[in-house]
Amino acid sequence: NAGVTQTPKFQVLKTGQSMTLQCAQDMNHNSMYWYRQDPGMGLRLIYYSASEGTTDKGEVPNGYNVSRLNKREFSLRLESAAPSQTSVYFCASSEPGQGNSPLHFGNGTRLTVT
Amino acid sequence: SQKIEQNSEALNIQEGKTATLTCNYTNYSPAYLQWYRQDPGRGPVFLLLIRENEKEKRKERLKVTFDTTLKQSLFHITASQPADSATYLCALDEAAGNKLTFGGGTRVLVKP
Numbered sequence: 001n002a003g004v005t006q007t008p009k010f011q012v013l014k015t016g017q018s019m020t021l022q023c024a025q026d027m028n029h030n031s032m033y034w035y036r037q038d039p040g041m042g043l044r045l046i047y048y049s050a051s052e053g054t055t056d057k058g059e060v061p062n063g064y065n066v067s068r069l070n071k072r073e074f075s076l077r078l079e080s081a082a083p084s085q086t087s088v089y090f091c092a093s094s095e096p097g098q099g100n101s102p103l104h105f106g107n108g109t110r111l112t113v114t
Numbered sequence: 115s116q117k118i119e120q121n122s123e124a125l126n127i128q129e130g131k132t133a134t135l136t137c138n139y140t141n142y143s144p145a146y147l148q149w150y151r152q153d154p155g156r157g158p159v160f161l162l163l164i165r166e167n168e169k170e171k172r173k174e175r176l177k178v179t180f181d182t183t184l185k186q187s188l189f190h191i192t193a194s195q196p197a198d199s200a201t202y203l204c205a206l207d208e209a210a211g212n213k214l215t216f217g218g219g220t221r222v223l224v225k226p
Binding site: 004033035040041042043044045048058059090092100102103104105106107108 | 118122145146148150155156157158159160163165203205207213214215216217218219
């Protein structure tokens with residue numbers, strides 16, 4: 001089972017460039033999430049999608065947009081990258097719940113913005 | 115403001131001993147608390163979930179406690195092995211919708 005697949009694994013951007021991080025899951029989960037992880041800051045929620053067709057902001061949504069393309073895929077777009085967006089980005093999926101559903105994570109995209 | 119604290123200093127422990135990690139939170143009233151393991155260069159992997167009305171949960175060599183009065187969870191790895199070396203993250207649910215908020219994690223290094 002592939003689980004949650006993220007592409008690309010690594011990316012270097014110049015300030016102002018745009019890019020889309022891709023995420024797909026094969027577990028038929030309804031809910032999907034984008035987190036960023038920075039040293040000393042832990043994982044912070046950027047956006048999430050409780051079900052196909054819905055998206056909501058998390059703790060740190062500024063500078064990002066998302067698209068829930070279908071049940072399997074949830075993409076994260078940086079329209080104009082900034083050095084502050086240098087981070088490791090993780091996509092996750094779960095069954096919908098009230099904090100009682102484990103998250104299944106991909107292995108991350110390491111993004112550097114120069 | 116809401117806060118989840120895990121010891122940011124690495125925990126160095128001898129093989130065979132019990133590692134104990136803490137997760138303290140303020141200004142939350144979580145119904146659930148989850149623990150994850152993260153290896154370098156990988157995404158977090160779910161380990162255990164404990165509900166607010168459960169005092170303790172076990173899975174093999176892992177034990178988690180949840181004290182809603184102290185606003186604290188303890189995570190124990192008994193008979194630790196070098197393969198247990200990793201960073202361990204705790205996470206709480208916020209209001210609804212399974213939006214977990216994570217602590218910063220504690221790195222554990224088990225020495226043979």
